[in-house]
Amino acid sequence: MQILLIFFIAIALPISLSAQSPLGLNHEETHDLRTLEKEFDSHIDRQDMHVWMREMSSRPHHIGSEWNKHNRYYIASLLESWGYEVSLDEFNILFPSPNIIELELISPLKYTASLTEMPVDGDVSTFNTSELIPPYNAFSIDGDIEGELVFVNYGVPEDYELLERFGIEVKGKIVIAKYGRSWRGIKPKLAAEKGAIGAIIYSDPEDYGYTVGDVYPDGAWLNDTGVQRGSVMDMPLYPGDVLTPGVGAVKGEERLDIDEVQTLTKIPVMPISYSDALPLLSSIGNEVAPNEWQGSLPITYHLGPGPAKVRMRLEFNWDMIPIYNVIARLEGSIYPDEWVMRGNHFDAWNFGAADPISGLVSMLAEAKAISEMVKNGYSPSRTIIYGAWDAEEEGLIGSTEWVEHNAETLKRNLVSYVNTDGGSKGFLNIGGSHTLENFFNDIIKDVNDPSLNVSLFDRKVADLLVNGSDEEKDHIKKGNDLRINALGSGSDYSPFLQHLGVASAHLNFSGEGDGGSYHTLYDTYEHYTSWRDPDLVYREVLAKVAGRSTLRLSESRILPFNFSNFLDTVNLYLREIKLLSESLRLETRNVNSLLDEDIYRLALDPAKSFSPPRKTPNVPFFNFSILDNNLDMLSNAISIYEKAYYEKGIRPENIIYLNKLLYQSERLLTRDHGLPNRPWYKHHIYAPGFYTGYGVKTIPGVREAIEENDFEIVDQQIIIVADIIKDLANNLLDASNLFY
Numbered sequence: 001m002q003i004l005l006i007f008f009i010a011i012a013l014p015i016s017l018s019a020q021s022p023l024g025l026n027h028e029e030t031h032d033l034r035t036l037e038k039e040f041d042s043h044i045d046r047q048d049m050h051v052w053m054r055e056m057s058s059r060p061h062h063i064g065s066e067w068n069k070h071n072r073y074y075i076a077s078l079l080e081s082w083g084y085e086v087s088l089d090e091f092n093i094l095f096p097s098p099n100i101i102e103l104e105l106i107s108p109l110k111y112t113a114s115l116t117e118m119p120v121d122g123d124v125s126t127f128n129t130s131e132l133i134p135p136y137n138a139f140s141i142d143g144d145i146e147g148e149l150v151f152v153n154y155g156v157p158e159d160y161e162l163l164e165r166f167g168i169e170v171k172g173k174i175v176i177a178k179y180g181r182s183w184r185g186i187k188p189k190l191a192a193e194k195g196a197i198g199a200i201i202y203s204d205p206e207d208y209g210y211t212v213g214d215v216y217p218d219g220a221w222l223n224d225t226g227v228q229r230g231s232v233m234d235m236p237l238y239p240g241d242v243l244t245p246g247v248g249a250v251k252g253e254e255r256l257d258i259d260e261v262q263t264l265t266k267i268p269v270m271p272i273s274y275s276d277a278l279p280l281l282s283s284i285g286n287e288v289a290p291n292e293w294q295g296s297l298p299i300t301y302h303l304g305p306g307p308a309k310v311r312m313r314l315e316f317n318w319d320m321i322p323i324y325n326v327i328a329r330l331e332g333s334i335y336p337d338e339w340v341m342r343g344n345h346f347d348a349w350n351f352g353a354a355d356p357i358s359g360l361v362s363m364l365a366e367a368k369a370i371s372e373m374v375k376n377g378y379s380p381s382r383t384i385i386y387g388a389w390d391a392e393e394e395g396l397i398g399s400t401e402w403v404e405h406n407a408e409t410l411k412r413n414l415v416s417y418v419n420t421d422g423g424s425k426g427f428l429n430i431g432g433s434h435t436l437e438n439f440f441n442d443i444i445k446d447v448n449d450p451s452l453n454v455s456l457f458d459r460k461v462a463d464l465l466v467n468g469s470d471e472e473k474d475h476i477k478k479g480n481d482l483r484i485n486a487l488g489s490g491s492d493y494s495p496f497l498q499h500l501g502v503a504s505a506h507l508n509f510s511g512e513g514d515g516g517s518y519h520t521l522y523d524t525y526e527h528y529t530s531w532r533d534p535d536l537v538y539r540e541v542l543a544k545v546a547g548r549s550t551l552r553l554s555e556s557r558i559l560p561f562n563f564s565n566f567l568d569t570v571n572l573y574l575r576e577i578k579l580l581s582e583s584l585r586l587e588t589r590n591v592n593s594l595l596d597e598d599i600y601r602l603a604l605d606p607a608k609s610f611s612p613p614r615k616t617p618n619v620p621f622f623n624f625s626i627l628d629n630n631l632d633m634l635s636n637a638i639s640i641y642e643k644a645y646y647e648k649g650i651r652p653e654n655i656i657y658l659n660k661l662l663y664q665s666e667r668l669l670t671r672d673h674g675l676p677n678r679p680w681y682k683h684h685i686y687a688p689g690f691y692t693g694y695g696v697k698t699i700p701g702v703r704e705a706i707e708e709n710d711f712e713i714v715d716q717q718i719i720i721v722a723d724i725i726k727d728l729a730n731n732l733l734d735a736s737n738l739f740y
């Protein structure tokens with residue numbers, strides 16, 4: 001025994017640990033982790049999730065409401081009872097709630113919009129409406145306006161181009177737009193830029209109602225009185241409390257004057273149901289809307305303007321209210337200063353069974369399972385933190401304020417952030433930092449899809465081989481990892497990824513649970529358990545996927561960041577941008593060589609479904625060479641790092657420094673000055689689009705400058721991205737030098 005011990009010490013003396021898996025673990029340790037994950041799975045209990053979901057979605061729980069407070073304490077006491085150290089972090093934010101919301105058709109006939117969602121038989125929750133916040137769009141400005149209506153289809157840029165072809169202007173008018181095809185906040189933003197004085201958004205049955213399927217309660221889809229609430233804050237500029245951009249909205253912090261706030265809408269905007277939209281749309285005259293613009297209401301849709309004329313009256317209570325995030329910690333036993341974080345919001349617009357409780361119950365099940373393992377002797381190597389966010393619905397406010405307030409500590413200690421939110425049954429969608437792409441590929445090979453009994457990975461591959469693009473099929477056939485999506489905005493990962501530069505991911509099952517209830521009265525427990533994910537089986541799988549990410553990030557010896565996948569993705573984005581600039585260059589050159597009378601002739605032909613060509617500045621050649629060169633440098637650095645990782649050893653005393661270099665790598669993709677015209681967004685690889693809202697723009701500084709004809713800043717933005725890539729390459733060379 002004695003001899004054996006000495007022998008062990010002797011071979012341990014060079015103190016070298018060689019990494020045998022992407023987690024920096026040897027075979028035995030990998031086996032132990034698998035055992036741990038099996039135990040984790042055994043603690044996930046769907047009955048728990050039913051109980052929690054039923055409780056938290058039994059009453060409306062928007063911010064400031066009684067049930068929001070109840071849920072906050074409910075979540076906190078669950079986490080506390082499982083042994084977490086729990087705090088309630090308070091912020092004071094500006095919250096506009098509806099005081100007067102009125103809409104009236106005043107000519108050619110009179111109609112007062114009901115703006116009321118009706119209860120349905122078979123869903124008792126829907127009768128409990130006394131605490132429900134009325135349908136409205138948060139962060140619309142007040143207004144009392146009258147104007148003729150113009151129908152603008154979805155109110156996206158190409159819709160306005162088509163209206164211009166018909167010679168229809170929205171200047172001085174009120175637009176009525178369908179929900180869909182863009183994030184809702186883009187609709188009033190564009191309408192205001194075009195000179196409209198107000199905007200109405202409604203859910204057309206073609207997208208949300210009887211055309212898609214039976215309406216609630218016979219099916220999942222939206223009935224005629226349902227209204228989608230939602231924020232229209234200009235989040236692509238900055239999310240969070242509108243009065244405190246960039247700093248936490250704690251008491252005593254300096255605040256903007258409301259007149260200085262840039263993220264309120266410029267015009268009043270309100271959402272309505274399709275039963276309220278019908279009399280409005282049927283009173284619009286003039287030109288018949290093009291075929292593709294016709295929705296599913298039993299009328300012929302016209303463009304206007306007028307003769308339909310409406311009066312819109314909106315008045316909000318612009319109150320300061322406290323909000324509270326629930327933060328739960330489990331201290332790491334080996335690396336307590338390295339934090340692995342999960343998050344999901346708990347506030348809702350309504351009963352919120354799907355959004356957000358369906359995601360929250362998965363996170364709670366995960367937290368409980370880990371606490372059970374702790375009772376059985378497990379102690380996490382890194383610190384694990386769970387965040388249940390308040391005020392997500394109004395504009396990611398709870399998470400953003402928390403991130404801004406704790407920015408310096410989080411930049412130092414936070415390894416990763418994994419987000420979830422509402423979902424249904426269906427396919428797993430993963431969005432996130434591409435340094436985590438390989439990591440999540442490994443996880444979804446180990447978790448099975450409950451309806452098919454194949455791995456989530458195999459199911460996704462089968463789907464892509466049938467429905468994917470040629471590029472995607474090719475990518476998969478070559479044996480590459482499945483691509484994960486780039487993240488724009490729309491949930492609480494945004495401040496972590498885009499403001500701080502923390503490697504983040506967003507996990508969501510969707511695509512097979514019927515919809516239509518989003519942000520309406522009908523997002524209830526009854527609806528969810530009838531149509532969205534009846535037995536919560538996909539809630540269970542979500543917990544298994546997210547829980548594995550928490551466990552593996554906590555237990556890896558060397559953090560599982562993979563830079564080859566990142567490089568491959570950036571190269572893909574760069575190819576797209578080069579193609580974009582080349583095709584725009586040819587297009588502008590061709591158009592600018594057309595004679596004015598040719599353009600006039602094309603514009604007069606309404607049978608053409610394309611927009612008339614417009615003369616714009618010639619797109620010049622841009623200088624991508626510095627970025628190409630630095631990507632080459634990165635490619636080289638990655639090879640050196642990967643060779644060192646798999647072939648050399650590392651001294652235990654260097655592990656902490658190595659991991660710091662690895663998890664700080666995402667910070668290197670940010671710059672303090674941020675993106676052009678929006679300094680809050682500091683990440684130069686991923687951002688929500690300035691005109692797409694939730695939709696992502698990759699390498700946004702360069703791409704948007706080209707798209708928006710801002711040619712003089714393109715080369716300068718290319719240099720910023722090139723610098724970032726160089727910093728990352730140097731960081732990896734530093735990391736490689738820690739191996740020997």
Ligand SMILES: [Zn+2]
Pocket residue numbers: 345355356392421422491
């Ligand atoms: Zn949500």
